[in-house]
Amino acid sequence: MSGRLMVIGLGPGEVPGMTVQAVEALERADCFYGYGPYLDRVLGADDPRRVASDNREEGERAREALERAAGGECVAVLSGGDPGVFAMAAAVCEQIERGPKSFRQLAVEIIPGVSAMLAAAAACGAPLGHDFCAISLSDNLKPWSTIERRLTLAAEAGLVMALYNPISKARPWQLGEALERLRDYLPGGTVVVFAHAAGRRNQSVVNTTLARASADQANMATLVIIGSEQTRVIKRTKQPPLIYTPRYAPGFEPGELH
Amino acid sequence: MSGRLMVIGLGPGEVPGMTVQAVEALERADCFYGYGPYLDRVLGADDPRRVASDNREEGERAREALERAAGGECVAVLSGGDPGVFAMAAAVCEQIERGPKSFRQLAVEIIPGVSAMLAAAAACGAPLGHDFCAISLSDNLKPWSTIERRLTLAAEAGLVMALYNPISKARPWQLGEALERLRDYLPGGTVVVFAHAAGRRNQSVVNTTLARASADQANMATLVIIGSEQTRVIKRTKQPPLIYTPRYAPGFEPGELH
Incomplete structure (x- = not known):
């Protein structure tokens, strides 16, 4: 299994607020999960790699992203600010703990960002x-x-x-x-x-x-x-x-x- | 007066952990103040724009950087991690409050980073x-x-x-x-x-x-x-x-x- 899940912190706003590491990670991803406005920061509106979800569906979004990664893709979950502060990194960990064994075997990479x-x-x-x-x-x-x-x-x-x-x-x-x-x-x-x-x-x-x-x-x-x-x-x-x-x-x- | 003081967060370590904004700010600076190991991350050892100081001389370093900026230069003060968390941004503000009027007239720009x-x-x-x-x-x-x-x-x-x-x-x-x-x-x-x-x-x-x-x-x-x-x-x-x-x-x- 070569799947990988990256939780990427976009920082506070425009691209200059992202880290170089986050910009590079975006280039490695096969698909992107996130709240629509965060996807808009880095992908075109019609990009087929977008998987947008509502702001309040963090658990469901994390689970779907993990399933896709378990299928072998390199999946990016986008988070505003820093993913570790009231954001997607904890939601991903929650789903890994509750999910099937395949979730616990995935490579998970959390890329920090400038929190609000x-x-x-x-x-x-x-x-x-x-x-x-x-x-x-x-x-x-x-x-x-x-x-x-x-x-x-x-x-x-x-x-x-x-x-x-x-x-x-x-x-x-x-x-x-x-x-x-x-x-x-x-x-x-x-x-x-x-x-x-x-x-x-x-x-x-x-x-x-x-x-x-x-x-x-x-x-x-x-x-x-x-x-x-x-x-x-x-x-x-x-x-x-x-x-x-x-x-x-x-x-x-x-x-x-x- | 066109002097400017930038307090730049270098993030946790290597350049990929810096924000794009921080990388761009480094390019605008005329000179660089900081603890030696932080200067080493972004400047050569013999670079004439380096002004290194000991880790524990934060107040003195901030004051000297402000004096240089008040003279009209664009001065960078480098900080590991985020400059606002137990780091140089507060030291700079302390010196601005205690210093001459010229310090309070300077443009000050604080560029956040990924804190430790x-x-x-x-x-x-x-x-x-x-x-x-x-x-x-x-x-x-x-x-x-x-x-x-x-x-x-x-x-x-x-x-x-x-x-x-x-x-x-x-x-x-x-x-x-x-x-x-x-x-x-x-x-x-x-x-x-x-x-x-x-x-x-x-x-x-x-x-x-x-x-x-x-x-x-x-x-x-x-x-x-x-x-x-x-x-x-x-x-x-x-x-x-x-x-x-x-x-x-x-x-x-x-x-x-x-």
């Missing part, structure tokens, strides 16, 4: 420059109580937070609830960043405070960053502000800086 | 497939008590942990202490991954359990991942094991899988 939080951070400075966490606000696959508990423990721990899947038509209230809950644990002046379409040509960044942040500032293309008490904004003239979290805790400024 | 934890995860499956955090074990810039507190709160929150800077000659005991502390909060069977040189040609991955994990399994090129109670190992024949964290909490298996 890294693109969002780069678009505004270095808000993830110190300890941080990544939490999905989608309660489709876990109870909301777990999400709230993680948010509040992360706030207590002083971790900066990157919030994935903040809002959608089917999940309209979760971000507002998360912000409200965090206001009980963090100062109103805590920096909040809404990064839209980060890493794409139409990216935009809005920074505000936890007291002023509102869920309607986000949409499905937004990555929300909640700062820690150390996260800072540098205002600049003729340049956008820079938002960053210092590498050091208060009182631990590196000696070299003095 | 994403390369490590891709090398073994999808251990970061659900909520997770990234914590540096270096107590050079924060008190050890803060690190312990973050580790235990992250364990309580059920977050997978990516541990950066686990060990060095100057910090020999911190990883052992962290593992010992985590044993009070997580089951002995919790999956632990030691990913060495992830994303490079000589990468290797060892997986074990929290009960068996030992600090001497790590070195300066290791990224350590501590699973959550949901993190799983798929054993395979003739293929390396796959380690992953399901996208769903127990009892929340996606309907599409049934």
Whole structure:
């Protein structure tokens, strides 16, 4: 059996955000599975190698791709950002564990990419420059109580937070609830960043405070960053502000800086 | 003033792990600041555009690069992995905030890369497939008590942990202490991954359990991942094991899988 499954991270947007390794992997694939808009980034609309599926059918897509690979083809599963962060790599592993023995015999290659939080951070400075966490606000696959508990423990721990899947038509209230809950644990002046379409040509960044942040500032293309008490904004003239979290805790400024 | 500072993420290792955008940015730079081994990845040893500095002189390196950019050049600061994760982007922002007005007038461009934890995860499956955090074990810039507190709160929150800077000659005991502390909060069977040189040609991955994990399994090129109670190992024949964290909490298996 010579089949192979590649899970390829496309990075945040256009081709320049992909790694060289990902570009090369695309050239090796016999067929491509993915959410339509991701396929559009790398294949023509009529390309016969496309196998598009809906955004919410990740398990089914992974299973079909594995079956095709088990038949001997080199199959690419495309993932936005990094496939290992709230994306297709875990869905593929789930299906390998549940599937027939042939799935477990396949060569599997996961090609990482720039995840949305890294693109969002780069678009505004270095808000993830110190300890941080990544939490999905989608309660489709876990109870909301777990999400709230993680948010509040992360706030207590002083971790900066990157919030994935903040809002959608089917999940309209979760971000507002998360912000409200965090206001009980963090100062109103805590920096909040809404990064839209980060890493794409139409990216935009809005920074505000936890007291002023509102869920309607986000949409499905937004990555929300909640700062820690150390996260800072540098205002600049003729340049956008820079938002960053210092590498050091208060009182631990590196000696070299003095 | 036409000076520009670019902070460029080189990804985990060889050039194929860099983004196309990073490769293009390197071509625009007049000079390159960075830790010697990072400069070696993209420049010859005798290239006159090299300005190498020691790994621990990040603040000083950032300041010198900003001064040069303020003089009108297009200056690249090279960072391993992603510059926004425990790396040069925060060091540059620190110097911009403390520095002369000319620093705040510069165009600053941060070009993200594949961070070590994403390369490590891709090398073994999808251990970061659900909520997770990234914590540096270096107590050079924060008190050890803060690190312990973050580790235990992250364990309580059920977050997978990516541990950066686990060990060095100057910090020999911190990883052992962290593992010992985590044993009070997580089951002995919790999956632990030691990913060495992830994303490079000589990468290797060892997986074990929290009960068996030992600090001497790590070195300066290791990224350590501590699973959550949901993190799983798929054993395979003739293929390396796959380690992953399901996208769903127990009892929340996606309907599409049934």
